[in-house]
Amino acid sequence: MPAIWCACGEKLDYSLIPNPIEWLAIGDVxxxxxxxxxxxxxxxxxxxxxxxxxxxxxxxxFWEGFGKPPKFYAPE
Ligand SMILES: [Zn+2]
Incomplete structure (x- = not known):
């Protein structure tokens, strides 16, 4: 089951469709x-x-797709 681990220890499963923790973004252009x-x-x-x-x-x-590691952002 494809998943990544957050720095806090939480497992982020990205195999679910639709995925309740997934957001989809697209550039404005x-x-x-x-x-x-x-x-x-x-x-x-x-x-x-x-x-x-x-x-x-x-x-x-996953700015470069699922073939590359994701970039993490932490809330302030
Ligand atoms: Zn976390």
Missing amino acids: AYDAYAGQVDAEALHREMKSIFECPACGRLAA
């Missing part, structure tokens, strides 16, 4: 290409997956 379209699959492929740790609130962003 990339999003503009979808104006007037409703192609959910194409839009989903363009989005970046960001997981929110339910224990500490850190974000793990």
